[in-house]
Amino acid sequence: MPLLSVADLHTHFQTPRGLLRAVDGVSLAIEEGESVGLVGESGCGKSTLGKTILRLVNPTSGSVAFDGDDIAKVPSDALGPYRRRAQMIFQDPFSSLNPRHTIERILTAPLYVHGIGDRAERKRRVREMIERVGLPLSSLSRYPHEFSGGQRQRIGIARALILGPDLVICDEPVSALDLSIQAQILNLLVEMKRDFNLSYLFISHDLSVIRYFADRVLVMYLGRVVEEGTGADLWARPLHPYTRALIAAIPDPARRRQAAPIGGDIASPEDIPRGCRFHPRCAIATSICAKVDPMLEAHAPGQRAACHHAGQLTRPPEA
């Protein structure tokens, strides 16, 4: 049984302009010890999906099964045990750390809230964790603004791991960092995964980072997972035209001065196109694409895509 299993999850928001379908029918599973990458462009619902899985946002419908319990239906005051086991690392470590609290206090708070250990035990765990993420003990008495971006991300990681979670959702953990710092943080996350046998849902818009970090990859477009596969298969043989476009859009010296072959703007989640949500930008769309919403189906072993013409490189002739 997977550690986490999400089925037909929807998270809709009511906005002044109408209904915004941020997460619009997502199903996924994460096995114990697995690192699942979630890639997609801005506003496609990655963070909302992550937050809904953690019940930081309530789902509109669907289920989130974690180790046998449906988290989507647990009353919010009974989520305590789940919160211990599922944690999140945020993109911007600065805005997620209270500027008026010392690092020691920031790291002790989760232990305190969950009633873990006595004072001495909490202190011991905090010291152990800060050293584990590569910061000196002297950091504990300092404040967030005294640290660089990379160091703050280390603190964010320490805070997420101090409760000993099984599942960690990393929401763009390196996007705000300098290139020369990204590798440090990615390596630390890999070490943590090994040492604590973590499962990751790793969110990023950067395919290269996902390529390195994920065992299995989910590609999201406008609230939906449109392709899923193991890393190697998906990069070598993308089935969905959107996945192909994403790969082709990565700046690459090998494509000197060539444009990436995709036009059009990303639609708004308040106005998701009928039929296939990608069809207005799709180079191989046919008339069925504008009418019928394709389901995520297996087209190759271990690889699923939501596309009527999955795997085709050119527009098929109309019947």
Place this chain on the structure above:
Amino acid sequence: MTAKLLDVSSLTIAFPRGTPVADFGFAIGEGETVAVVGESGSGKSLTALAIMRLLPRTARIASGSIGFRGRDLLALPEPDMRKVRGREIAMIFQEPMTSLNPVLTVGKQIAEVLRLHEGLSAEAARKRSIELLDLVRVADPHLRVDDFPHRLSGGMRQRVMIAMAVACRPKLLIADEPTTALDVTIQAQVLDLLDRLRRELGMALMLITHDLGIVGQWADRVVVLYAGRGAEEADAGPLLEDPLHPYTKGLLAASPRLDARLHYTAGALREIPGSIATAQREPGCPFVPRCAMALPSCRISPPPLEEIRPRRLLACPPTAAQEQANASAVGR
């Protein structure tokens, strides 16, 4: 190389507390795309603002010159500089949303530039605004011209910024991280647009970025900045294939790439230890605290950017010496 259009030399920008750009120089030829890369805080934007003469008032240019078509921009009286700005050199800023006026339609904002610099009538300016929107491939330009910025997507706003920047057919367009806030697929469209305009309008492009992939796909030449000093300068291909400065080397080794078959299960990424913050109080080469190659001599004074072979500049004497030894060994 083509004739020099812009020639920045020994530029030093000082604030009351610190000198974020020091003794920095590089040149841009006519019609050339030069990428300026470096991490956050390395001085990329300040250098661009110095060229535009738009530095914050607390900043002081402690030394240097900025040659542009035979004049030193730093010596130009402000009224003359106003004619250069927008007309001969234009700039697209890092955040497209904050640089557009939210209460004016897109058309009015482009028209304003045209009326100011070209003295067009209201009617002619509107007509030209629509043409410019078409030039930057905004669909339905005659409708979009009356839209307010908030109605546009991020990619469209950036196109509008580009339309305003190229309205007077500048000789040099400075684009400060023009695609950082954009999605990958939209980013590709915008870079393609900038390159097409460069060719069609015969502009040179100064492209500020921290994305080495962008450098490889779009730039002719690359200048690598580290903590406000030039570390390395070369043509784009050779720089990416054979980086010489330990920082550039480390950067390329540290970045995961889609084509590299690297996966976390097979091994860790190469790291550059430490962070750019350590450069602050360094009297010598700013990279010393993070550098595996550093010699005692590196700590004495910052090494200058010097030509070690044609079209290849480097500010790292130990590497330069090594290169020279290699070259004589193979009898080059």
